[in-house]
Amino acid sequence: NAGVTQTPKFQVLKTGQSMTLQCAQDMNHEYMSWYRQDPGMGLRLIHYSVGAGITDQGEVPNGYNVSRSTTEDFPLRLLSAAPSQTSVYFCASSWSGDSPLHFGNGTRLTVT
């Protein structure tokens, strides 16, 4: 019963590097989303998807790309990492727009 799985757990990047944060869920949820959490702050929505092939921007989308080719996977791409993107990233999924969100345990990213 894996739920929402995020990889890697930790990552260090140099400024300008690119990488993909992986998120997979095994609950057949239609809705998936990415949040970032800066120290001492609440979560802010980056991008979300209401189903395969459909994505939309959240509050803080700049510097990030997403795609949703399957129901299970929702990867988050950092195009050119910047120190301001140092944060903990959480992926979440839900059955519908009204149902509770299930969160992964996060990816802690440091950009130097």
Place this chain on the structure above:
Amino acid sequence: DAKTTQPNSMESNEEEPVHLPCNHSTISGTDYIHWYRQLPSQGPEYVIHGLTSNVNNRMASLAIAEDRKSSTLILHRATLRDAAVYYCILRDQGAQKLVFGQGTRLTINP
């Protein structure tokens, strides 16, 4: 997005009830009141949600004021594992987006 106001921190003792308040004076008729909590080094965890009536589940109870401008999350018998940051969030019906504030950091004393 309608906002919520919560105390920054609260403290309680183990095995005692805890009442976590939340004010949401600008709530709209279609906003559900959601509560999530975040344990150290983990992702947020759903606790409970409601629209107008009080709600109970195995984790907690949610008491909603008659005018819906405030609500209270009730942990009936706190344990050390309940120490976490608790977020009160308004979520429009059908909306995917959750707007997190800074939440209430709950400390449980043994």
